[in-house]
Amino acid sequence: MTAPPGLQVDGLRKRFGGVSALDDASLAVKPGELHALIGPNGAGKTTLIQLVSGAERADAGRIVLDGAVIDGLPMHRRVALGLARSFQISSVFPAFTVLENVALAIQARSRARCAVWRPVAGQAALFEPARRVLDVVGLGARSDIAAGALSHGERRRLEIGLTVATGARLLLLDEPLAGLGPDESARVVALLRTFKGQAGILLVEHDMDAVFQLADRISVLVHGRVIASGVPQAIRAHPEVRRAYLGESTA
Amino acid sequence: MASTLHIGLRPLPTLVLVASLVLLPVVLTAVDQPFYIVLASRVLIYALIASSLNLLIGYGGMVSLGHACFVGAGAYTTAVLVHAGIGSAWLAWPAAALAGAVLAAMIGAVSLRTRGVYFIMITLAFAQMAYYVVVSLRALGGDDGLVLPRRTGYGFGLDPHADMTFYYAVLGVVVLLMAGLRRLLNAPLGRALQAIRDNDVRMEAIGFPVFRIQLAGFVIAGATAGLGGGLLADLNQQVSPSLLHWTQSGTLMVMVILGGAGRFLGGVLGAAVLLLAQELFSDVTTHTALGIGLVLLAVVLFAPAGLAGLWRQVAR
Numbered sequence: 001m002t003a004p005p006g007l008q009v010d011g012l013r014k015r016f017g018g019v020s021a022l023d024d025a026s027l028a029v030k031p032g033e034l035h036a037l038i039g040p041n042g043a044g045k046t047t048l049i050q051l052v053s054g055a056e057r058a059d060a061g062r063i064v065l066d067g068a069v070i071d072g073l074p075m076h077r078r079v080a081l082g083l084a085r086s087f088q089i090s091s092v093f094p095a096f097t098v099l100e101n102v103a104l105a106i107q108a109r110s111r112a113r114c115a116v117w118r119p120v121a122g123q124a125a126l127f128e129p130a131r132r133v134l135d136v137v138g139l140g141a142r143s144d145i146a147a148g149a150l151s152h153g154e155r156r157r158l159e160i161g162l163t164v165a166t167g168a169r170l171l172l173l174d175e176p177l178a179g180l181g182p183d184e185s186a187r188v189v190a191l192l193r194t195f196k197g198q199a200g201i202l203l204v205e206h207d208m209d210a211v212f213q214l215a216d217r218i219s220v221l222v223h224g225r226v227i228a229s230g231v232p233q234a235i236r237a238h239p240e241v242r243r244a245y246l247g248e249s250t251a
Numbered sequence: 252m253a254s255t256l257h258i259g260l261r262p263l264p265t266l267v268l269v270a271s272l273v274l275l276p277v278v279l280t281a282v283d284q285p286f287y288i289v290l291a292s293r294v295l296i297y298a299l300i301a302s303s304l305n306l307l308i309g310y311g312g313m314v315s316l317g318h319a320c321f322v323g324a325g326a327y328t329t330a331v332l333v334h335a336g337i338g339s340a341w342l343a344w345p346a347a348a349l350a351g352a353v354l355a356a357m358i359g360a361v362s363l364r365t366r367g368v369y370f371i372m373i374t375l376a377f378a379q380m381a382y383y384v385v386v387s388l389r390a391l392g393g394d395d396g397l398v399l400p401r402r403t404g405y406g407f408g409l410d411p412h413a414d415m416t417f418y419y420a421v422l423g424v425v426v427l428l429m430a431g432l433r434r435l436l437n438a439p440l441g442r443a444l445q446a447i448r449d450n451d452v453r454m455e456a457i458g459f460p461v462f463r464i465q466l467a468g469f470v471i472a473g474a475t476a477g478l479g480g481g482l483l484a485d486l487n488q489q490v491s492p493s494l495l496h497w498t499q500s501g502t503l504m505v506m507v508i509l510g511g512a513g514r515f516l517g518g519v520l521g522a523a524v525l526l527l528a529q530e531l532f533s534d535v536t537t538h539t540a541l542g543i544g545l546v547l548l549a550v551v552l553f554a555p556a557g558l559a560g561l562w563r564q565v566a567r
Contacts, residue, residue, distance in 0.1 A: 096256065
């Protein structure tokens, strides 16, 4: 059997002490699709991102990216193969300028990423693609200030920019809308929409309006298990989902 | 570009600094104080060693408390080579650097799997192991160390025992390595090291092999310290286990913090100030360490960027 392209997560399990965070979780993200992962707090969404990105090891299960088994690989190898994540709490380089932040992500995939001679400053091959990414995420005008001086909303967009700049074909976005006001939120939703078709996205998000606006497909994670997977209309109508999750918040 | 990371080369101050260092022995000879040429050589060597530790602590965020063992590895390598009849600096100094690099690769490969206070403790533990190995090896002279019957030579009819010649050899090595260090820090690897210092998790998440990059930095610092050790062996014509003692690692760390961790000339300034203070005040008082302690306290409290950062702080 040849694996289909995209990301397949199969039978993932993870226990922390006596607590089961993920229990036989499976889902698939097709190339270019925006696949939302929803579920109540503590359902295991962030754990799934941790395992798929390589930050932690699964107790059991298999992760396949474009036909290649990637569980067991360290995180940086998974990035090189085209799988990158963002963080729920913005994780940037505060002392580096916004442009230098993104240039690092470009440097990571350049052949001379660990060269010891030619200065980074003035390497157009790093900074030009970085500027393009900043234009996409709407930080072009802020490129020369220190990332530590950005507002929360700008930091969230830099977080996305860093993830996109890796050139990954599959992005794991962990609550990109966390803590954003309505204006900033709408901005990021519009940004995510532009990525559709270009990269596969596994989106973990609590904002249901955004999820149902954006997602091509939705998987619902409850108690470490994917209880339903399908197009938004089907998920909305799914009785088990309504009972387990949507009923609690959106009614 | 508004980058604060790129270490620029301001031609005029650099030229003035290097020119003064070149002229220093001539001036000292003219005023009949040749003794200070030896002191100046010592300051230069420690400036190099402290700068290599600054690469780890200031730029790499790797707070190592075992740096003296790489100095010791280089010093003993040079001493052993001289005893074995290999008396060329062209061989002995690179060998000293290689010894520092190999030891750093072994210690780093284990230590860099830990973080924070555990890293400090494990580097200290390895360095103390190296210390006791040297003390207990009769071939290395045990507690007494080894005496070098002569310094390593440079060829071209130069006499390494002439203090001025030795000074210029040291100056050449130190200037060359500091230029190389600047180059490294501005290059992709240097950027990556500083980014790992700021956020190692994010570096891994954008695709950098964090462990390997840190190990590369650790080995480069170890090699530089090893070379510094080789120079020290020649300077003193003697090596002893005290070179590897953990208090030496502590002194090197004081130099870096005093001068300015993460400032390009931090190690140089710290080494110069500490050694000159010890020298100048040792005639006046036996309590030099107390004075240095107070100065260090003041620096940590009021000038966290060290002496190198002080003038920028004042200018603001």
